[in-house]
């Protein structure tokens with residue numbers, strides 16, 4: 230997914246095997262880019278890992294210097310270089326702060342890809358990325374089996390008594406993050422779902438919106454997906470849930486670029502002709518952000534590039550789509566209700582704050598104003614901005630599971646700022662952030678609830694239609 234310039238003629242002379250472990254060939258494509266780092270350190274104070282830990286070694290400046298040293302044959306690609314590149318959330322805060330706009334995320338993904346190429350990738354990881362994620366039916370079967378096991382109560386008992394933590398703290402952390410009540414998957418709930426929840430079925434000629442089914446909502450937070458469908462329909466759209474598989478962001482983040490490309494092509498195949506939709510909507514900022522970047526990922530694949538660009542033109546995050554089509558007032562018109570009359574009586578407004586997921590915000594999709602506009606438009610809520618609301622929460626796919634201490638420090642800092650606002654509701658638009666925020670608030674002893682923006686919109690529209 231590199232858009233940076235190819236290595237110029239003045240690059241380092243690494244040919245001829247100057248060391249026993251020469252820099253991987255793919256690093257050369259980033260040479261002209263990494264040499265623009267002036268070592269100014271502007272990337273340091275904005276890095277969530279640095280903010281939480283004070284560790285200089287893991288900020289962008291250090292990673293870029295290490296990468297350049299490998300390119301210039303001063304350091305080899307060895308296991309002791311891995312930690313710096315493992316410790317990255319791919320949040321792009323450093324790129325935003327950098328006068329050269331050094332794309333640290335591209336450097337990190339290139340390193341992870343090359344590292345796996347040289348030292349191998351675990352069998353389970355390969356099986357998941359290449360064989361399980363492209364097959365949603367197989368994935369659903371596996372998740373149902375895990376849920377059935379959890380319903381026996383035995384795994385949670387083992388977690389609560391600390392047995393799982395003793396065996397493997399990472400599994401313990403994963404269970405704490407995905408600790409919801411096992412129930413029917415979103416795909417099953419959609420099949421059973423009745424007509425528009427607002428009571429007015431969209432007209433047969435209403436705009437057709439494709440609904441992207443994110444793994445996080447399908448397997449862990451299905452109630453969010455139902456709320457999203459309710460809102461899209463209440464706003465006067467017909468909604469067609471897509472038969473998509475995982476977007477591939479996790480594979481990309483692990484540097485398995487081949488699997489990420491396979492998943493992108495599989496999804497483009499499954500979605501088919503996007504022209505039948507007015508838009509394709511996702512209330513997962515990570516999915517919508519990554520789907521919009523399929524064109525970059527498939528830039529060297531002319532057969533699929535045009536389809537990826539067509540998808541990008543149709544792709545909208547939930548907030549982006551709602552605001553682009555008239556905001557929640559369009560819902561009042563569609564349901565025939567008065568616009569006024571929300572869920573809260575005067576003087577009893579609920580304080581809500583917002584966490585901007587990295588892949589939704591200015592560093593990926595630049596969807597920043599729309600979620601806040603929606604929150605300010607809710608009758609029953611008073612919106613308060615939190616400090617560092619656009620800073621990564623520390624979830625970053627599986628980072629929270631693989632680096633529980635650092636991720637814990639990152640979320641503790643964030644929950645502190647959230648608590649400073651006095652909010653009892655935290656809104657966001659990403660399932661991974663939702664789980665991490667819930668975990669952090671619980672850990673801080675807070676009773677504040679985490680909700681997706683679509684859930685708040687569904688509540689609002691229900692209140693207005695009464």
Ligand code: SF4
Nearest residue numbers: 266267269270272327
């Ligand atoms: S802000 Fe950019 S130029 Fe400055 S040290 Fe960081 S990566 Fe290098």
Ligand code: SF4
Nearest residue numbers: 276317318320321323
């Ligand atoms: S992408 Fe984020 S976590 Fe990674 S170095 Fe940059 S600021 Fe730090």
